[in-house]
Amino acid sequence: MAVTPDHQRIAPARAGLAVLPTPLQEAPRLAEALGIGGSLLLKRDDLTGFAVAGNKARQLEMLVADASASGAGVLVTGGTPGSNFCQAAVAAAAWAGMRCVLVYAGSPPPVRHPNHAAAVRWGADVRWTYDADRGSVDTAIETTAAELTRKGLRPYAVPRGGATPVGSAGFHLAALELDAQLRDRSGGGSDGSATVVVGAGSGGTLAGLVSGAVALGRRLRMRGAAVSRPPEETARRVLHLGRECARLMGTEPPREADVVVYDARGPGHGHPSEEGERAARVALRTSGIVLDPVYSAKALGALARIIGDRRADPGHTTVFWHTGGLLDAVAGWSHDDR
Ligand SMILES: Cc1ncc(COP(=O)(O)O)c(C=O)c1O
Numbered sequence: 001m002a003v004t005p006d007h008q009r010i011a012p013a014r015a016g017l018a019v020l021p022t023p024l025q026e027a028p029r030l031a032e033a034l035g036i037g038g039s040l041l042l043k044r045d046d047l048t049g050f051a052v053a054g055n056k057a058r059q060l061e062m063l064v065a066d067a068s069a070s071g072a073g074v075l076v077t078g079g080t081p082g083s084n085f086c087q088a089a090v091a092a093a094a095w096a097g098m099r100c101v102l103v104y105a106g107s108p109p110p111v112r113h114p115n116h117a118a119a120v121r122w123g124a125d126v127r128w129t130y131d132a133d134r135g136s137v138d139t140a141i142e143t144t145a146a147e148l149t150r151k152g153l154r155p156y157a158v159p160r161g162g163a164t165p166v167g168s169a170g171f172h173l174a175a176l177e178l179d180a181q182l183r184d185r186s187g188g189g190s191d192g193s194a195t196v197v198v199g200a201g202s203g204g205t206l207a208g209l210v211s212g213a214v215a216l217g218r219r220l221r222m223r224g225a226a227v228s229r230p231p232e233e234t235a236r237r238v239l240h241l242g243r244e245c246a247r248l249m250g251t252e253p254p255r256e257a258d259v260v261v262y263d264a265r266g267p268g269h270g271h272p273s274e275e276g277e278r279a280a281r282v283a284l285r286t287s288g289i290v291l292d293p294v295y296s297a298k299a300l301g302a303l304a305r306i307i308g309d310r311r312a313d314p315g316h317t318t319v320f321w322h323t324g325g326l327l328d329a330v331a332g333w334s335h336d337d338r
Pocket of ligand 1: 202
């Protein structure tokens with residue numbers, strides 16, 4: 001039988017992949033360029049310090065710990081060949097002494113995306129669905145895990161993006177980490193309230209952050225920038241996952257109003273948006289911050305609309321959660337002549 005996460009057993013073991021806490025940095029020149037009157041802080045999860053995993057190190061350190069505790073020997077996951085999560089999952093599995101099977105949507109491309117190339121370098125056993133629909137991966141992960149079980153192996157199946165309550169627990173803890181940093185900065189002078197903007201794809205990152213924010217008493221307003229699914233669908237997924245995550249952590253479950261998601265898709269998932277590209281250039285040229293075109297650039301591009309009137313408030317703190325995506329950023333530059 002495939003090993004599945006046991007919610008009661010896990011909470012919350014970590015495999016110790018990420019170097020934590022990640023820095024929280026003031027970005028005054030970026031704030032000025034974006035027309036933000038108050039304080040703009042960057043939560044540097046591009047610097048989690050494990051492989052090129054970015055934010056995904058936080059989910060993977062929970063997932064890999066759970067897989068190891070379950071006695072699993074093979075991690076099975078998937079996505080598109082450009083997936084940051086997939087390449088990070090292979091490295092995380094290696095760290096835990098496990099094999100990793102990746103199921104990619106579509107068929108082998110003539111040129112490998114850097115994330116695909118990294119996954120192969122980390123030692124992934126790559127399979128293809130031969131169906132360009134990203135959804136084809138979901139059933140393929142299950143059938144691959146079942147096939148490995150029949151062969152006598154112990155697979156641990158992880159859905160696209162690591163979006164499970166166990167994975168999100170890593171981001172519940174990240175909300176607590178940010179809260180401690182904000183209070184340290186204020187020296188007890190403020191209640192540490194802030195608006196936090198983060199990109200949302202599969203929703204596991206935002207779900208954990210929302211779960212953590214609710215546990216903290218809602219001082220942190222978590223705001224998602226949906227880059228993949230429509231915002232309503234993203235919000236539904238995040239609410240469900242956030243509630244499951246809170247159950248796992250033994251904390252108050254999020255309410256519908258706790259999940260606020262904006263549309264940042266632009267022309268669609270994986271296609272750069274004008275808003276995002278502008279923001280990425282500004283971040284790079286004012287502050288040396290590297291954003292990827294698929295997630296973090298679109299999230300920063302949407303930041304001003306997300307914080308709305310708070311933009312003019314000099315006493316307001318905004319946190320932009322930089323989720324990484326370094327290989328995607330560099331892949332984007334290779335066909336950019338600006
Ligand atoms: C760089 C980057 N940022 C943000 C996200 C979004 O995270 P989630 O899928 O947990 O919503 C991802 C997901 O792959 C990512 O790779």
